[in-house]
Amino acid sequence: MDTPTTAVIDRQGLDELLAELVSRGYRTLGPVVADGAVVTREVTSCVDLPAGWHDEQGPGRYRLHHHDGNGRLFAWAVGPTSPKALFFPPKEVVWRAAAGENGPVPVEVEGDDRAVALVGIRPCEVAALRILDGVLSGGAVTDPGYRARREAAVVVVAECGEPAGTCFCGSMGTGPGCEAGFDLALTEIGRGARWRVVVRSGSALGAELLAGITVEPITGTDEEARHKVLASARARMGRRLEVEGLAAALEAAQEDPGWAAVADRCLSCGNCTLVCPTCFCSDVEDVSDLSGGLERRRRWASCFDLDHSYLHGGAVRPTVQSRYRQWLTHKLSSWWEQFGTSGCVGCGRCITWCPVGIDLTEEATALAAGRRTVP
Amino acid sequence: MTTTATSRPEPGRPSVAVWKFASCDGCQLSLLDCEDELLALAGRVRFAHFPEMSRTSTGGPYDLSLVEGSVTTPADAARILEIRRLSRRVVTIGACATAGGIQGLRNFAAAGEYAAAVYARPEYLSTLDTSTPISDHIEVDGELHGCPVDRGQLLEVITAHLAGRRPVLSGSSVCQECKARGTVCLLVARGTACLGPVTRAGCGALCPSLDRACFGCFGPSDAPNVAALADRLVGDGHGRGELGRLLRTFNAGAGPFAAGSTALLGPDPEMGSPDHG
Known part of the structure; x- marks a missing residue:
């Protein structure tokens, strides 16, 4: 068998891929336009995907625009929800018991056990999942639910051709291309009648899926087109963040007056942490009901x-200033010590979805100014 | 208050009393709205005083008093002291009881002018110049916010009381509930004036899930920054009057909303006049 690891498909090939994932029993999730944004929903064919939609993102602002005729399905950057929610759900019952004669009796917690196929997630999100894997699966502790859901999942990444105004994956080394962490990688090339998708397999399952759909062999022109798309995207990143020396500089900036200035604007509403694809803070709550049943629930929490x-006695970080500093320095600085990577992948969600448009790249750059040591 | 019998403690079945002050009854009605849980609840507690449910009323002491409404008359200011004296725990329920409610608008105006505009013989009224939360008058053991309160939170408070544990209630923003349920942000994606970022969670982000921005009926979150949110919304073209009135809808008297709305409207806004339609 000479199964290609790289090929080119058109809409028919993509439709076949989606149908194959559905027929294999995957809860097949992809990008769709709903409620004024590109969000993740179950999809069955290309008809469900955001054909012709493009997003305009800035600090505290997100708008969708439609351009007829170009036929592109992935000409938008990340939407408000990241794949985090699928593997590390916002609310989860982790243990349940019913009242018994001699005390509580544990009861099985049922959920949607179908494995997930994620189609059209972006390279920064693949990078974020890799970071979350290190935190929740395979590091010091393992969350069994997270791990099971992740291991069962299929990842079909869509490389980025249209970065948004708040994107800075180019600075973080997490995009716009993707080289690992996927089963299949898609890259849109051409427009209109010449619209095609370059497909690369990144796993045995990916190769198997690729072998089952209608493909054309890839040509040198197609390869070149893919590289042009990525180069163009890299050149049009809405934002950038200089990471060289940043972690140490922020650590040295603990007493900077700049924290107080950002605290004046910060709502401490927690939006940035919940839209962040790597923030993993949670709270565990024990509740009882009137019948004597017990439940332990975990829900997303925020350091804000x-x-x-x-x-005991009060909050350790009582001021907004201390909470914002905790978040930013953990994300960009102490995350390195704790997990060996940056906690930021440059997706820009914390900038776009901040109700007052606080810009992480701007704040971090200002706070680090004059504190970077050149090796 | 009618007292027809003396309350005797029943082991394992604590007594609950529900009291009404200046309010619309909606919060105590939320308790009757717990249709699926009502029988189980009645099996675990004894409703010693709950006029909306039963004309039978027994005297105190009470294990748990749920208090709805704000204090607006001298008689109510005295009555709440007596309720505190008779109750082991007092939990206030709703925007009126926790922040003075809609009628808290009088705190920003001359209450006498309102009375003169509405009543032919206002001299028969005996009211206070302010509508104040119960916690201004007595020490309370807990507060449930919202207009009305959330049924689930109401049950949680009673259930926690029965189990002798702390109720699980959040002081974070409504935004976090929008994010948990996957609702796309109305403020960021559409520019709608939404109070979610400064409003206490607890409703499950009900309004935004139905395409309506948050009205702030749960009052301020634990750490609201009303001024910064107002700056952004004014910058987007929303009027200062519109935003000030939004903050004065349900929880006008709640500290951060009162300060924020006064900063937007000025100390003597047009809405303070009883003639304002």
Whole structure:
């Protein structure tokens, strides 16, 4: 068998891929336009995908525009929800018991056990999943639910040709191309009648899926087109962040007056942490019901909540300034010590979905100014 | 308050009393709305005083008093002291009881002018110049916010009381509930004036899920920054009057909303006049 690892497909090939994933029993999720944004929903064919849609993103602002006729399905950057929610759900019952004669009796917690196929996630999101894997699966502790869902999942990444105004994956080394962490990688090339997708397999399952759909052999022109798309995207990143020396500079900036200035604008609403594809803070709550049943629930939490740093007697981080500093320095600085990577992948969600448009790249750059040591 | 019998403690079945002050009854009605849980609840507690449910009323002491409404009359200011004296725990429920409610608008105006505009013989009224939360008058053991309160939170407070544990309630923003349920942000994606970022969670982000921006009926979150949100919305072209009135809808008297709305409207806004339609 000479199964190609790289090929070219058209809409028919993509339709076949989606149908194949559905027929294999995957909960097949892809990008769709709903409620004024590109969000993740179940998809069955290309008809469901955001053909012709393009997003305009800036600090605290997101708008979709439609351009007829170009036929592109992935000409938008990341939407408000990241794949984090699928593997590390916002709310999860981790243990349940019913009242029994001699005390509580554990009961099985049922959920949607179908494995997920993620179609059209972006390279920065693949990078974010790799970071989350290190935190929740395979590091010091393993979350069994997260791990099971991740291992069962199929990842079909769509490389980026149209970065948004808040994107800076180019600075973080997480995009716009993708070289690992996927089963299949898609790259849109051409427009209109010449629209095609370069497909590369990154796993045995990916190769198997590729072998089952209608493909054309890839040509040198197609390869060149893919590289042009990525180069063009890299050149049009909306934002950039200089990471050289940043972690140490932010650590040295703990007492900078700039934290107070950003705290004046910060709503401490927690949006940045919940849209972040790598923020993993959670709270565990034990509740009882009227029948004597018990439940242990885990839900997303945010370091911007006053309660989050509550120890006996009060909150350790009572000011917005201290909470914003905790978030930014963890994400860009102490994450390195803790997990060996940056906690930021440059997706720009914290900038776009901040209700007052606080720009992480701007704040971090200002706080690090004059504190970077050149090796 | 009618007292027809003396309350005797029943082991394992604590007594609950529900009290009404200046309010619309909607919050205590939320308790009757717990249709699926009502029988189980009645099996675990004894409703010693709950006029909306039963005309039978027994005297105190009460294990748990749920208090709805704000204090707007001298008689109510005295009555709440007596309720505190008779109750082991007092939990206030709803925007009126926790922040003075819609009628808290009088705090920003001359209450006498309102009375004169509405009543032919206002001299028969005996009211206070302000509508104040219960916590201004007595020490309360817990507060449930919202207009009305969330049924689930109401049950949680009673259930936690029965189990002798702390109720699970969040002081974070409504935004976090939008994010948890996957609702696309109305403020960022459409520019709608939404109070979610400064409003206390607890409703499950109900309004945004139905395409309506948050009205702030749960009042301020634990750490709201109303001024910064107002700056952004004014910058987007929303009027200062519109935003000030939004903050004065349900929780006008709640500290951060009162300060934020006064900063937007000025100390003597047009809405303070009883003639304002």
